[in-house]
Amino acid sequence: MQQPTVAEHIGEFAAQLRFEDLPVDVVEHAQHLVLDSVGVAFCAANEPFAERARRALGLLGDGTQPVLALPDRLSPRDAAMLNGILIHGHDFDDTHIGSIVHVSASALPSAIASAIMNDRTTREMLVGYVLGVEVSARIGLAAHGGFHEVGFHPTGLAGAFGAAVTAGKLAGLDAQGIAGAQQVVGSMASGILEFLDDGAWTKRLHPGWASSSALTAAAFAGAGWPGPRRVYEGRYGLYATHLAGKDWDAEAITAGLGDHWELLATAVKPYPSCHFTHGFADAVLALRSAAGFAAEDVEHIRCLIHPTAAAAVCEPLERKRRPHDLYDAKFSVPYVVGACLSRGKLTLAEFTDDSLDDPAIHKLADRVDVADDPDSRFPQAYSAAVEITLRDGRRLNRREPVNRGHPERPLSHQEIQDKFTANMRAVGDEQLIQRVRDVVRDLGSDHSALEFAEACSAAPAAGGGEVL
Known part of the structure; x- marks a missing residue:
């Protein structure tokens, strides 16, 4: 019998995880991270990069899925792309410190899009989101900062794998299918740091592309498309090809899954900069x-x-x-x-x-x-x-020694709320702020993921929200 690969180990864990398995502090912090992500998406909605992204994606067609902070309706993959751009666009979104990965910017768009596609509740969506954050963080941690050293953006690499687990879980794939989504997305994970030399906007695309690719990979895995079993640890796997011979730690990916939660080490940013x-x-x-x-x-x-x-x-x-x-x-x-x-x-x-x-x-x-x-x-x-x-x-x-917002110096719950409110006030009124706050607080309920997405868009909420 073959030893399970890293992707298969993750697939088994993800397939079995249920909302009831999540510790209270993980659920609470996940809700705070989602609140922060939606707030930074709203404050980005009127920026030039958002307008250009909307124009580009509009050329590719429309769809039915709501988009955060905007009235647009797009296909699931394009909605995920635009949501990732909005969350990450100001570089004000959360970061898992040790892995140097902006985890929510790919996990949340993938969770929203896949949950709507598969008619999931916010309870199921939250589980998918938590998985995406957890897997992305662990894949980044295994590199010990090495992706940056050789010019790759960890958010684009690790985020694609985490988002693929999210998409596979919410699509109802079994352990083999979730492993397959990772195996397929390995050929799509990407992101180079050349933007650092001239301020180019490509980094803003990375988490959205990771989310969009994740939905594609999960669909192909669900159709039985074979991917390389050793997508992480193989001779041409992620770490061999993206670390230029540097060491990596497979144990960092799989050790303590379900007992130790890297999501809790994800920091909310106090400043809108790197x-x-x-x-x-x-x-x-x-x-x-x-x-x-x-x-x-x-x-x-x-x-x-x-x-x-x-x-x-x-x-x-x-x-x-x-x-x-x-x-x-x-x-x-x-x-x-x-x-x-x-x-x-x-x-x-x-x-x-x-x-x-x-x-x-x-x-x-x-x-x-x-x-x-x-x-x-x-x-x-x-x-x-x-x-x-x-x-x-x-x-x-x-x-x-430790930057503010780090898990050793975390922002308080009130500081996170204040950041969200300030970001939302830049574009909306108190009714909108309360509407979004309420649906994020409701994450983990039996309400539909579509209701959540509608309430977080710029379209009228059922019951009376106003168009921005």
């Missing part, structure tokens, strides 16, 4: 508040960061001091530090055209230098250390 910049925002804002100096008092800023993270948000330094566009600014430590020092905050307002051209931010970004951090906890945490030298000769130092 997570690797967050420790620097934390440190600079704390120093600015405690020391009470003015931006014009700053002579020099020295930032210590792990080399892998630095490659994404600090290199090349001269260009990072002058991001090409707003998306590029989200991946720039000099820009983030300059914005925090200049304005005393880091919100969506710091990522506008006016902010990008702000000479006060430019002056401070020009004073940022970067060095390796030998004490960084990366990738277990996105550590940062900052030294600010003032014109009067004072040197102010702060180290953030």
Whole structure:
């Protein structure tokens, strides 16, 4: 008898998992993550990238599935694609810290689309979503940060596999079928980091493409289409082809499934920028508040960061001091530090055209230098250390071993609620905010997934919501 492969092990676990098996804290955190995801989707709905995505997908046809925050009706795969773009578009969505994967941005669109296709309840949809988050996180964890080192975006890779498990589960596939969905999606998992060199928008596509591919893979697996059994561990499997010979840990994927939940290690973001910049925002804002100096008092800023993270948000330094566009600014430590020092905050307002051209931010970004951090906890945490030298000769130092929002420093339930409300108020009224809050709180009930999706769209809710 053959030993089960990683995909088959996951398939067995996923096929057997029921809502009653989920611990209370997993259900509660899952609801918080969904609330956060829907909120960031709404605040992205009127952005240029959303409009262009709608235009592109409209060329491919329409359908019947609702889309988060919008009145569009699309096919299941295109609805999943657009939902992934909306959730991930501002880079304000959750991240599983150790795996460096934006887990909800692919798991939730796949869960919504597949649950509607298969007439599932929100209880079943929530189980599918939890599985997608759990599997994506574990596949990313097994690489020990190695995907980033060789230029792949873990969200596009790991997210496709997790979303395929979600889609297979909600399609009613058995253990073999869910394994098959992973085996097929391995040929679709993708995402390169070249966008970091010029602020291109391709990263925004990665979780949506992962979700869309997952639905395709589950359909092919359900039809009996064979995929490679050893899609993870084979000589041409995911890790052999995407880690350039670096070690990976199969145990990280399967150990403790159902007992230890990586979903609980998924962090809600306090800032709308790359997570690797967050420790620097934390440190600079704390120093600015405690020391009470003015931006014009700053002579020099020295930032210590792990080399892998630095490659994404600090290199090349001269260009990072002058991001090409707003998306590029989200991946720039000099820009983030300059914005925090200049304005005393880091919100969506710091990522506008006016902010990008702000000479006060430019002056401070020009004073940022970067060095390796030998004490960084990366990738277990996105550590940062900052030294600010003032014109009067004072040197102010702060180290953030763990970024705020990390499971060791989580946002409170109230902070997550406040973030959701602020994001929703950018586009909707109190009636809409309450409507969405209520249906997310109801996740895990016998209400249909379609009702959830309708309430989270820009279409009127049954019973009286207004069109945005």
